[in-house]
Amino acid sequence: MKSDDTALATGSRETVHAGPGDLPVNELYLEYAPAPETAPVEILPxxxxxxxxxxxxxxxxxxxxxxxxxxxxxxxxxxxxxxxxxxxxxxxxxxxxxxxxxxxxxxxxxxxxxxxxxxxxxxxxxxxxxxxxxxxxxxxxxxxxxxxxxxxxxxxxxxxxxxxxxxxxxxxxxxxxxxxxxxxxxxxxxxxxxxxxxxxxxxxxxxxxxxxxxxxxxxxxxxxxxxxxxxxxxxxxxxxxxxxxxxxxxxxxxxxxxxxxxxxxxxxxxxxxxxxxxxxxxxxxxxGGKSPNIIFEDASIDQAIEGIISGIYFNQGHVCCAGSRLLVQESIHDEVLTKLRLRMESLRVGDPLDKNTDIGAINSKTQHETITRYLTLGVREGAPLHVAGCNGTNDRDALLEHALSCAPRGYWCRPCFFSEVEPSQTIAREEIFGPVLSVMTFRTPDEAIQRANNTPYGLAAGVWTDKGSKIFEIARRLRAGVIWCNTYNRFDPSSPFGGYKESxxxxxxxxxxxxxxxxxxxxxxx
Amino acid sequence: MTAPTVDRVMADQRAASFRTRSIKTTTKRTLLRLALAMVDLTTLEGKDSPGKVRALCAKAVRPMPDDQRVLGERLPPVAAVCVYPTLVPVAREAIDRLQDDLPRERRVRVASVATGFPSGQYPLDVRLRDVREAVAAGADEIDMVINRGAFLAGHSDEVGDEIRRVVDACGEAHLKVILETGELETYDNIRQASDLAISCIREGDFIKTSTGKVSPAATMGVTLVMLESIRDAHLRDSRVIGMKPAGGIRDAKTALHYLVMVGETLGRSWLTPARFRFGASSLVNDLLRQIVRQEVGVYPASYDFAEA
Incomplete structure (x- = not known):
């Protein structure tokens, strides 16, 4: 085939050759020049x-x-x-x-x-x-x-x-x-x-x-x-x-x-x-909420990944109905995590006013402290932490440091998730209100429903399956005010929003x- | 092997999200030139003449003859010219003449549609002969169409066998497999056909959306589904398959959105003409307009550029 010279000659970055079956995710994606929104806004003192x-x-x-x-x-x-x-x-x-x-x-x-x-x-x-x-x-x-x-x-x-x-x-x-x-x-x-x-x-x-x-x-x-x-x-x-x-x-x-x-x-x-x-x-x-996002093995996986991303990383996870508990059917667990990690790498954390920013700043110092507390607790409870841009290291302190600091000023948290989370752990039960996902598995629909409903909250839930009958069956048995099927975090004024239980x-x-x-x-x- | 299902609503939503990327300054400068170098400059009409094909080849080799004067730089040639088999000798001769200073592998490539393009509704031996003759006449690349009738009837094995026969007929020429997604209609079909084609072709071959003769041709949603198929093949066994959306990509802004999609789905390593192409004709002049606009500050008129 034609050599890669053209790409190099035209000024694009050096071609990164993907290794066998393992994309070098840290250098995977395209970079964008700054694209700040420049509309002037007058703010009185x-x-x-x-x-x-x-x-x-x-x-x-x-x-x-x-x-x-x-x-x-x-x-x-x-x-x-x-x-x-x-x-x-x-x-x-x-x-x-x-x-x-x-x-x-x-x-x-x-x-x-x-x-x-x-x-x-x-x-x-x-x-x-x-x-x-x-x-x-x-x-x-x-x-x-x-x-x-x-x-x-x-x-x-x-x-x-x-x-x-x-x-x-x-x-x-x-x-x-x-x-x-x-x-x-x-x-x-x-x-x-x-x-x-x-x-x-x-x-x-x-x-x-x-x-x-x-x-x-x-x-x-x-x-x-x-x-x-x-x-x-x-x-x-x-x-x-x-x-x-x-x-x-x-x-x-x-x-x-x-x-x-x-x-x-x-x-x-x-x-x-x-x-x-x-x-x-x-x-x-x-x-509050600790909403389950349930991915069945017959779901359209690539689209479910999008649902996971918009479920937990939308608005830095500062969303009461965020899909903060990911319940994945065991048979597709590895594939989902691989693809989730790849997709997370493409999320751009940075200046909220840049039009290409996907994850902005954490809203306040107080909330940043809350997220820090939960991340530290999750690590202490033993769940493996995965942070965007930090694949390949298992050093927990380095991961925490990387997750929580992006710039010398401001409050930041990179998108991250805990895998192998036990339902009894704090990060599986309490609302973190940040870009932090807790991943759990299930084997049967009954187990998924039981695990999904096992929470003091009941604001929202997501169900991902290609099977129509399963959508209705699962949605009927979930105790949550809003249930999204094959989508997540979609809102419309004509659709009522509200919770069950402590939500x-x-x-x-x-x-x-x-x-x-x-x-x-x-x-x-x- | 069963192909994964694709949810159209979320796939389209994801595809639309790439349009919200804001491409400015240095990124825009790089991507406009890259897009130019990725174009398969195409003419596929019954009325195509040797003269038109020669003009197309000149455009392909030197998209903007006065680039040095206007821009102070030499713009890259496009990736390939794409013509009907009978015009391959004309294109071969023109490219070789225009680029006789370069070794053949560095020249603009000559691509030919074949296998009874665009319908493919011919006996297999006729379609294979079509391929062999195009290769013999000097084609570097063959754009084949799959047997949509057999695919929609559920005869995937037959479709796969035919693709493998075409691969054999190609010899050294690279192959692009046109799925004609406008006739497959559903994303599930498109994903299944992509997986099938990828399993039959060689490293470095391409899958391609459309002939350009059926509406809808390439869309971002369809292209995303095919890119995901390519990515999954790569994750599975490290194979590198190229992608070519064709038809309907007429302006630079859309082309940049496609590159964003490739860059965020398969990564930077796919942003090379060896792995991604645009099947287009009028796109080239809009890319040139935007390049001039960015460097000089004013938009040239469409008549400032040669026809493509």
Whole structure:
């Protein structure tokens, strides 16, 4: 055949000859020149709370810094909300409620459509800001977070004037619950804001939103959009802050509903505080997970590998429904691990604003410490650790070091997995919330189901098989709120999302999600 | 040997993901030239004339005659010219004349379609004679079509036997096996046919998507499935098989996406004309346009380049 001279002469890298049956994975893949997203984003040095349609100073004048986790540089200062701020926001929402709920559904829908369109118009700016504040790769904020957030407003805009038909058998309009306290996490900051706000507003509620401590900036940008589209003052209020701000909001006496997405631990605290209220209020919780991704021997293996990758390495594994437990049928275990390792090598860890980055920065120092703790624990428990770019060494300290450090600044974790994990080990049971996969095997479908369900959680699951009947059989027996068949981590506003067991209760999205923000007229069939 | 199944939804999703790679500056510079060197410059029409084939050969050897003046560099020749068997002598003569300063193995290669291209609906002895005559007339490479009728009827053994007979008829010439994926339709079929073809051909031979006469021709999803087949053969027994998508790849951006796909599926070692080709004609001029654009800063018009 023609010699390789042409490739060399045209400036491509030196040809790497693959060894027998064993590709030299460290040098396997193509490198790309930097391709930074360059859209300029204006960030003010300081942001107040968004209350009653305007940005306001915090009551006690305290601010905290929000940083770029890829560089550790301070992006801005954000108001630290305390009880008086929360109270002011709740009062504003209360005042706005009667006019907002009295608007016709069609009119409320128009506002939501306007918000959605404006989000699309400012999508690039929102995507860059999301990646700067949270560390996620621009390709995900650009292709997933922002489009889906806009889609949630579009979807719920459509429901606003059709609520009566959302629940069969109603003879009159369902009513909004009132003032909703909504506390969201840092893994999908703008998307979670959209998941919470869009159905609440469509149903005629007013809201007080508390963004996560480490990622408040896109929610505040959303507040600017509310101003631009003329959303009536007080309909949405945003109070930034830390855990104490969230607690003040959840325990405020004059709220009518709490929706929380975050850790199971905090979710349980909120549930206890709701139970202790003089007047109980509805609560929805979307909490942690340790979701099984089950690969049967008759699956399309190469596509299942893609599902494993998007299941656990999407958004650095900061995904509550991440497929963090891989259950592989024993007969294909070796093939799956070989291919998984090859595929992991092609994941590019680095600058979140580079368009070719697959794995960005870990969201915060705290989360990096959590991941470090679990990785160390997993190694101590004896499971072999595999780290991208580190094949061929068994030195555990070197592996850990390699996994957790990529750059002198910022918080990083390379994609990795533990093989030969025992179901009793901590890394098989607890949510790590990072790019860390635990691989286990099974022999029969019964064993797969038993192992998959053997968890305190029940948020999501993945099933990979080429056999249709098996999909239905397995899906029916899995105790999880979302079950993906031959795909993973796909989301749509029309599809309800929520968990079993310690993964929470209540659903978001779809018709089901509306129920969480409506009070049914007396006598209506449930 | 049963071929693995392929899930179309996820395979297409993966194939689409390569389009989101952003190819800039040095990477773009390298890949544009590499893509140029990977082209099998093709003309396969009933009205093809010796004159057209000679023009094609000139284009193949020197894609941009004024490259030194405009770019200050000499661009690589394309990998091969691809013609019908009756025009092989013309192409052979033209290439040998244009590149008489190079040993034959360094010259642009002459590829011929054969085996009753594009349908393959001829008796086997006719198809084999087609191959032998093209080789005798000076073809370095043979692009054969598989017997899709037999494949779809479930007669894989027959398809495999025929491929092996063609391999024998090729002698020293390299072989590219066209699956005509547009007629196989399903990814499962395409994967099975890929595995079958790979099991019958020699190290360094190619599998190829399409004749260009059937729609759809090459797509990224189809090419990914075939690349995965090649990768699995390599993982299994270290064999090196080449890949050639053909038909429908007209612009440089698409070509770069294909190279990204090859680079991320089989690795850098496959990014050479010895292991990857584009079956195309109009692609060359778009590659040249993008090369000029990157070096000079302005887009040339399409009429600034010779026809391909």
């Amino acid at each position: 300081r942001y107040g709370h968004f209350i009653d349609g305007a940005f306001v100073e915090p009551a006690d004048g305290k601010y905290f810094e929000t940083i770029n986790p890829a560089t550790e540089q301070v992006l801005s200062e954000v108001a630290l909300g305390t009880e008086p701020d929360v109270d002011r926001a709740v009062q504003a929402a209360r005042r706005a409620l009667s006019a907002w709920r009295s608007l016709s559904g069609g009119e409320r829908g128009k506002y939501l459509y306007r918000i959605a369109r404006r989000m699309q118009e400012r999508a690039r700016e929102l995507a860059v800001l999301e990646s700067m504040d949270g560390g996620k790769p621009i390709k995900e904020s650009r292709d997933v977070d922002i489009p889906l957030a806009a889609a949630h407003f579009f979807y719920h805009a459509g429901w606003a004037d059709k609520l009566r038909y959302a629940i069969p058998g109603l003879r009159s309009e369902p009513e909004p619950l009132g003032v909703c306290a909504q506390i969201i996490p840092w893994n999908f900051p703008l998307l979670m804001a959209a998941w919470k706000l869009a159905p609440a507003l469509a149903c005629g509620n007013t809201c007080v939103l508390k963004p996560a401590e480490t990622t408040p900036l896109t929610a505040l940008r959303l507040a600017e959009i509310f101003q631009e589209v003329g959303l009536p003052a007080g309909v949405v209020n945003i109070v930034t802050g830390d855990g104490s701000t969230g607690r003040a909001l959840a325990e405020h006496p004059d709220i009518d509903k709490i929706a929380f997405t975050g850790s199971t631990q905090v979710g349980k605290q909120i549930a206890r505080s709701v139970a202790a209220r003089a007047r109980p209020i509805p609560l929805t919780l979307e909490l 929470g209760f209540g659903r978001e999205g779809g018709v089901h999600g509306l129920h969480a923000y409506l009070r049914l007229p007396t006598g209506a069939p449930q």
